[in-house]
Amino acid sequence: MKINISFPDGAVKQFEKGVNAMEIATSISEGLARKVIAASVNGETWDLSRPINMDAAIQLLTWNDASGKSTFWHSSAHLLAEAVEEVFPGVKFWVGPPIENGFYYDMDLGDRKITEEDLVKLEGIMLEHAKKNEEFIRKEISKQEAITYFSNKGDEYKLDLLNNLEDGHITFYTQGNFTDLCRGPHIPHTGLIKALKLTNIAGAYWKGDEKNKQLTRIYGISFPQQKELDAYLLMLEEAKKRDHRKLGKELGIFTMDDDVGPGLPLWLPNGAIIIEELERLGKETELKGGYKRVVTPHIAKENLYLTSGHLPYYADSMYPPMEMDGTKYYLRAMNCPHHHKVFDAEPKSYKDLPYRLAEYGTCYRYEQSGELFGLMRVRCLHMNDAHIYCTKEQFADEFKAVNEMYLRYFKIFGIEKYVMRLSLHDPSKLGQKYVNEPQLWLETEKLVRDVLIETKTPFIEVQDEAAFYGPKIDVQIWSIIGKEFTLATNQVDFSQGKSFNLQYTNADNTTSTPLIIHRAPLGTHERFIGFLLEHYAGKFPVWLSPKQVEILPINDQCLSFAKTVHAELLENGIRASLDDRNEKIGKKIRDAEVAKTPYMLIIGEKEVKENRVSLRVRGKGDAGPFNPNDFMKKIKAEIADRKSGE
């Protein structure tokens, strides 16, 4: 009996019923048969050896398909488990999935410990098994048989997995001496894995719950060719050079000091310049946007955070209180309560709304020690904060205006790789993580979603990521080493207005409570500058560069003219310096390039004679002679426009 197999290009071919995807691949070409990893059969990823008994749309998957890669890595995880079981007999396994870059396997080694040397050994064993071309054999098995198998093995983790599986849908996969409970699919045999590296060992809580036992997790990555592994490792090396922690040190942006404390960065002079430029941008933008600036204290009495409702939710994330005159004071972890008090300082009418308060607010958060990460996750942060108090009718326009502000900023910085995340509440956590206002949650979530849809902003929705007082839009970015962070945030708050009894008088002399928008488009200085360091690879655009121009005289005879040019630049507010060291020009250029100074002005006898400067552009080299006034005009225009990019 024949079945119809259709291909992605629309072609339909007939095959015998029971044909498998490998046979189909072979029928097309031998080259394809060598490369094919798995098959998508009616949208489901299947083993190549699994018989197809019905008409089907199939796609043959190779390493170049995302699901081909994940199948490859999933099989690699099994290969890892096989090697681990050989070296550590009696090991119990939890799960071993593919991830974005590679795979891992979680296991319980009992009292035994695994070391870096073990990883090298395991890599060797894995490659040996790979060379044996061990087939991945799929077997459908009854739940009872599966339970018996893992009971005999004493693997309570697999038994736990089995608990949640339905009889009749359970499969085992075996390669070599290793059998695993697994839904598959897998690559045909281990021989496709030609290169691999076990990258690190880590502890991971069972089922991701910190109350559970911590299992040992081994991370790895594998490839069908050695040169791909080499390229991957090279890419990691390159990424390390862009790491904001490394660049921040090299460029004198920030430092950490044991005596100051973990997560408390000291901004060095170069970092302080960037902060000032960012604040200048923020203040200009907010002034145009109708914001009023305020300045409020970094601490407050306990009562303020009881009123705001923060304490029950976030006490653990705040520095412990200090007691003075019998009253507890907290370092603030957020600025909103202070701003609410500013709003409340004078009576408000509907005519005052929307009322927008902005502050570069300093906050302190007691982040868990293991969470600290360079500038991206710190305990002292400076937030580009503002709170907008508005009526329900004004809300959509205000929220939209904030979103537009994000996008304007992102354009200035050339930020393109981000994801807008609509962060929603989780109804099962009402009253615990989220204020217990089910109706208001749904209403405000709809308000926010509608704004996004109306402005045609691409976004994803994620549950259980909201603030305790309302839904929000977070802008997610990734550090160079792949960690995800919220760069900017735009939040709705239907709760604190009530908690603080904030009111305004309506036209009919009744009173209402405003809705509040919390927004921080530039996030915090710490995270934003950390991100920018990586984004620009340390090569800041001129307006942000701590040093904008380095003047490089060729010899002492040119020094006097060089000093004149230097003074002129300083007079015009350009951050310029003069390299009058007794060094050769090549050395001076190199040092300025390494310091990533955007512009170098080289001044020799020729220039002195002709009253000009020779411009050299960072990363590009000689840009020819300039009249000093023309250069001044050029750089001032670039700074005024906040021109981005090289």
Added chain:
RNA sequence: GCCGUUGUAGCUCAGGGGUAGAGCACUUCCUUGGUAAGGAAGAGGUCGUGAGUUCAAUUCUCAUCAACGGCUCCA
């Protein structure tokens, strides 16, 4: 907070039971050199901190602090 790794000069790193070494940076001198490293000399560290073992600890052991890789968390 949990699991694991690391901690030597300003930076990057080597070393190792008998109180330390390189390159770069720094200082001084020589060199006045045209688009990514001129030469020489010098200075700089109680080897993260505390305790233990030892005749002797920077090296071994333990504790502690911090950083790093994950997990959990992330207003």
